[in-house]
Amino acid sequence: MSEGPAQTGDASLGRRGLLLVLSSPSGAGKTTLSRRLLDVEGSQLSMSISVTTRPPRPGEVDGQDYWFVSESTFTEMREGGRLLEWAQVFGNLYGTPRDSVEAMLRTGHDVLFDIDWQGARQLAEKIAEDVVRVFVLPPTAAALAERLERRNQDSASVVAQRMAQAADEISHWDEYDYVIVNFDVEESLAELRAILLAERARRQRLKGLPDFVAKLHKDLGKAV
Ligand SMILES: Nc1nc2c(ncn2[C@@H]2O[C@H](COP(=O)(O)OP(=O)(O)O)[C@@H](O)[C@H]2O)c(=O)[nH]1
Numbered sequence: 001m002s003e004g005p006a007q008t009g010d011a012s013l014g015r016r017g018l019l020l021v022l023s024s025p026s027g028a029g030k031t032t033l034s035r036r037l038l039d040v041e042g043s044q045l046s047m048s049i050s051v052t053t054r055p056p057r058p059g060e061v062d063g064q065d066y067w068f069v070s071e072s073t074f075t076e077m078r079e080g081g082r083l084l085e086w087a088q089v090f091g092n093l094y095g096t097p098r099d100s101v102e103a104m105l106r107t108g109h110d111v112l113f114d115i116d117w118q119g120a121r122q123l124a125e126k127i128a129e130d131v132v133r134v135f136v137l138p139p140t141a142a143a144l145a146e147r148l149e150r151r152n153q154d155s156a157s158v159v160a161q162r163m164a165q166a167a168d169e170i171s172h173w174d175e176y177d178y179v180i181v182n183f184d185v186e187e188s189l190a191e192l193r194a195i196l197l198a199e200r201a202r203r204q205r206l207k208g209l210p211d212f213v214a215k216l217h218k219d220l221g222k223a224v
């Protein structure tokens with residue numbers, strides 16, 4: 001767990017939780033980076049687990065990677081207002097359950113999202129000031145193809161479909177606050193951590209700051 005002074009300070013200043021959104025073309029590395037970031041951030045950062053109608057890949061666990069649901073369950077959730085955002089990607093439906101995210105934010109936790117540009121846009125429209133959007137780019141087209149193939153969890157036709165969609169996803173890069181070119185996982189992770197650290201220190205997120213400064217003023221007055 002990261003226990004730097006900024007976080008200790010945050011706690012006493014009553015910081016609001018932020019929504020850290022990672023998007024990228026499929027295969028650029030956002031799942032890898034999300035897992036690493038969650039590992040190093042510990043309880044400060046929680047993952048939003050999406051619901052999806054996509055079938056699980058080998059090794060994927062229900063409730064951990066996604067909540068794997070039927071189309072009728074998804075529609076029921078969407079129509080019942082239980083999704084904060086949703087989108088159709090590669091012919092499957094994906095959505096963010098509202099309750100779990102709101103509960104995490106209420107308790108001051110930051111929440112990490114691995115969602116596409118459509119979802120990022122919806123979140124930014126709804127909760128503008130607490131959303132931080134990061135777009136992950138592959139270093140080259142060849143590297144993207146190689147990563148998709150090496151992951152080896154999708155059929156050749158699914159890999160081809162994802163490559164074909166990459167240009168479309170990438171065309172939304174300028175709707176994001178930050179862009180990371182994922183040459184190297186360790187370097188990209190360091191960049192992500194720096195973004196998170198800086199965003200946590202933003203003045204408008206620190207609810208208790210006016211009281212803190214007022215007290216400081218008062219105490220300074222006494223000291224002279
Ligand atoms: N809008 C939205 N997109 C999602 C959600 N969950 C996953 N996605 C996106 O759906 C796309 C496909 O995800 P997935 O099938 O796991 O393949 P991946 O590209 O290897 O991550 C990725 O761009 C994800 O970021 C969600 O809840 N909402």
Ligand SMILES: Nc1ncnc2c1ncn2[C@@H]1O[C@H](COP(=O)(O)OP(=O)(O)O)[C@@H](O)[C@H]1O
Pocket residue numbers: 024025026027028029030031032033147148150151182183184185
């Ligand atoms: N910087 C990197 N250099 C080399 N391989 C990487 C890098 N980042 C991720 N990968 C590999 O690329 C593949 C796709 O990564 P993944 O995180 O599943 O992408 P996404 O979630 O964006 O679809 C995985 O096999 C992963 O280990």
